[in-house]
Amino acid sequence: MPGRKARELCPTIQFVGGHFPEYQRLGDAVIAVLDDFTPLVERVSIDEAFLDVSGSVHLFGPPRRIAVRIRERVSNEIGLRLSIGVARTKHLAKVASQVAKPDGLVVVEPSDEQVFLDPLPVGLIWGVGRVTEERLRQAGIVTIGQLASTASPILEHLLGVVNSAKLVSLAASIDPRRVGTARRSKSVGAQAALGRQLAAPPLVRDTLGFLADRVAGRLRECDQGGRTVTVRVRFPGLRSVTRSITLGAPVSATLSLTELANQLVDSALTDHPDEREITLLAISVSNLCNETPVQLELPLPLRTAGVVDSPSSATGLARRDTDRSVDAIRQKFGRTSVGYAAVLFSNGRRVPDEFRELVEHPTRR
DNA sequence: TCTGGGGTCCTAGGACCC
DNA sequence: TCTGGGGTCCTAGGACCC
Numbered sequence A: 001m002p003g004r005k006a007r008e009l010c011p012t013i014q015f016v017g018g019h020f021p022e023y024q025r026l027g028d029a030v031i032a033v034l035d036d037f038t039p040l041v042e043r044v045s046i047d048e049a050f051l052d053v054s055g056s057v058h059l060f061g062p063p064r065r066i067a068v069r070i071r072e073r074v075s076n077e078i079g080l081r082l083s084i085g086v087a088r089t090k091h092l093a094k095v096a097s098q099v100a101k102p103d104g105l106v107v108v109e110p111s112d113e114q115v116f117l118d119p120l121p122v123g124l125i126w127g128v129g130r131v132t133e134e135r136l137r138q139a140g141i142v143t144i145g146q147l148a149s150t151a152s153p154i155l156e157h158l159l160g161v162v163n164s165a166k167l168v169s170l171a172a173s174i175d176p177r178r179v180g181t182a183r184r185s186k187s188v189g190a191q192a193a194l195g196r197q198l199a200a201p202p203l204v205r206d207t208l209g210f211l212a213d214r215v216a217g218r219l220r221e222c223d224q225g226g227r228t229v230t231v232r233v234r235f236p237g238l239r240s241v242t243r244s245i246t247l248g249a250p251v252s253a254t255l256s257l258t259e260l261a262n263q264l265v266d267s268a269l270t271d272h273p274d275e276r277e278i279t280l281l282a283i284s285v286s287n288l289c290n291e292t293p294v295q296l297e298l299p300l301p302l303r304t305a306g307v308v309d310s311p312s313s314a315t316g317l318a319r320r321d322t323d324r325s326v327d328a329i330r331q332k333f334g335r336t337s338v339g340y341a342a343v344l345f346s347n348g349r350r351v352p353d354e355f356r357e358l359v360e361h362p363t364r365r
Numbered sequence B, C: 001t002c003t004g005g006g007g008t009c010c011t012a013g014g015a016c017c018c
Helices: A005-009 A020-035 A065-076 A090-100 A110-117 A130-138 A143-148 A152-159 A161-171 A203-223 A254-271 A314-333 A352-357
Strands: A041-045 A050-052 A084-086 A105-107 A185-197 A226-232 A240-251 A277-290
Touching: A020 A041, A020 A065, A020 A352, A050 A090, A065 A084, A065 A105, A084 A090, A090 A105, A090 A110, A090 A240, A110 A143, A130 A152, A143 A161, A152 A161, A152 A226, A185 A203, A185 A226, A203 A226, A203 A254, A203 A314, A226 A254, A240 A254, A240 A277, A254 A277, A254 A314
Parallel strands: A084 A105
Antiparallel strands: A041 A050, A185 A277, A226 A240, A226 A277
């Protein structure tokens, strides 16, 4: 239930804060246990991972035995209850773990795959959400078995060619995905819910400054920049619009990102003059590429052509220096030790930084 | 009835080039 | 000058996942 609704119903309610660093620590501890059983661990989120144990069976016994031991260890050493699904493919394992929840173990033998899947609701398939489930239901398709036996032209009409091909494969237990190491991320973003406020320039400016500070900082942390900047503006009623621009060169400077985001949000607001209030602002940077730090010792050609933060322009150099100093100070003394005033006092910080970090996907260089 | 923050992937239309 | 085909990239929106 939304916090606001809860307060409405119960004005004297006490909200208890989360313990974000603790969640991170426990998640890491569980992963460490998994690492003891196979090097092929693909962490999907803070509390979920795929394991390929095909090379571990001669050490630890069959997959079921491994799953039992993992559950025992996590329970004894960490005190958490773990659900595990064991199967031949990632998708089957995922579905099995869903069925196993909470605190269970479900093993799907290769010979039993269709018997296991067919009676289950289509909503358990990875990639079938509320909308798709409803669309299928209206066509009389409720179970995975029914999906698997539906003629492809019908499904393609309902869901599009690519989606229906994917779903049919999964319904028939065909899933070529391997358990892999972490992939590099394709975008980095941040958002701030504002809870219905007038779209006044100071609010927009301060919020975007805060968000750009986070996003640009994360990009620089892994020596990356992005050519495409996208903003999202959400209006009351969950109506939202996006605006994006793709540049000739990647951005990673805080001020450059802030300026671009402001321009994009301005254009979005101008296009929707009837919307006087906004409920959320977001910035995302994609089209990522490695940005090797400029070696300042080397003489740089002086160019100031239209590129946003060209490392060789005077502005680009100044911003790079500033960002680099800020990053260094923060690394030593913490995020809040230094920053732009408007950002440090912005209302973006209603969400604890620890929570944001918790849900960040690890960014690889 | 609509939390909150971080992501991925697909579709469709249009601009542009050969 | 007009027609037609093929490919790439960009933009906006939406479904879905944790």
